[in-house]
Amino acid sequence: MLIDGDFRPAWWLPGAHLQTLAPTLMRRRPAIPLRRQRLELPDGDFIDLDWAPEQPGPRVILFHGLEGSSRSPYAGGLMRRLHDQGFQALTMHFRGCSGEPNRLPRSYFAGDTGDMAWLVNHLLQQEPARPVAAIGVSLGGNALLKWLGETGQDNPLSAAVAISVPFDLDRSARRMEQGFSRFYQWYLVGRLKRSARRKCRLMPMPLDCTALPRLRTFREFDNAVTAPLHGFADVDDYYTRCSSRPYLRGIRRPTLILHARDDPFMTPETIPTPDDLSSSVRLELSRAGGHVGFVEGVGRYWPERRAGEWLGGIFSNTPG
Secondary structure, three states, rough: OOOOOOOOOOOOOOHHHHHHHHHHHHHHHHHHHEEEEEEEEOOOOEEEEEEEOOOOOEEEEEEEOOOOOOOOHHHHHHHHHHHHOOOOEEEEEOOOOOOOOOOOOOOOOOOOOHHHHHHHHHHHHHHOOOEEEEEEOOOHHHHHHHHHHHHHHHHHEEEEEEOOOOOHHHHHHHHHOOOOHHHHHHHHHHHHHHHHHHHHOOOOOOOOHHHHHHHHHHHHHHHHHHHHHHHOOOOHHHHHHHHHHHHHHHOOEEEEEEEOOOOOOOOOOHHOOOOOOOOOOOEEOOOOOOOOOOOOOOEEEHHHHHHHHHHHHHHOOOOO
């Protein structure tokens, strides 16, 4: 189902770029104490979880965006909202994103579903009767939707929310090479290169580390680093196999997608059509909002409100 979202931007933040940048540059991270837990993975690597204070409700895992973490402003806001509604909130850091490099040459990527599947199975083994839901933001949302679609009825989640997802990775990467969106590309590719350089100093890497300074675009970085590190033939193979849009019709769990038509990380052609969606998917599309922005007013953000409303409705016995 595709419907118009009820997001209305704050009058003092018009336009996609102000909506995108304001939460990152101006928002204070909500004060919520977090407890760090490290889990050892079967391949010898690890993932770090940050847990909100204990609550009795279903567990809700946040999968962050590219080079994000539990310290990202949107993560703090979502964790605070979930906690206040009685959910047990936690953030899973993708490998290398928790402040410490992971142990293996591989890192994470936009279709990296293995660790999230392993974590959900781990949580359900601990407490089989306690439901688990998930929220994915940007890159984390793409991986989440891909996992939901490729597993269908066998997916162990009870519900999901995805926010500002780059449904078509190739079109999104090409959009980031145009206009002011090149600023976001410069910033994010710079962070990716710093992470890769740090790994190159720590361990032998199956790539040409001397080429890192020459990489300027997402396509260049993903072709030289992401694809070879994670078993893809090249950037086109990676983008084709990991874009979430082709998987949306396979989703069989209640799933809410929040997206803005003016998202500067992608073109309007990237947005799924009703024919792309299964009956389990509700895509709420707003005219404005930017990328993971959606500022409704001072201290008010549409993804937090709608994710809270949606999950509260799914789990009607949850407080709030």
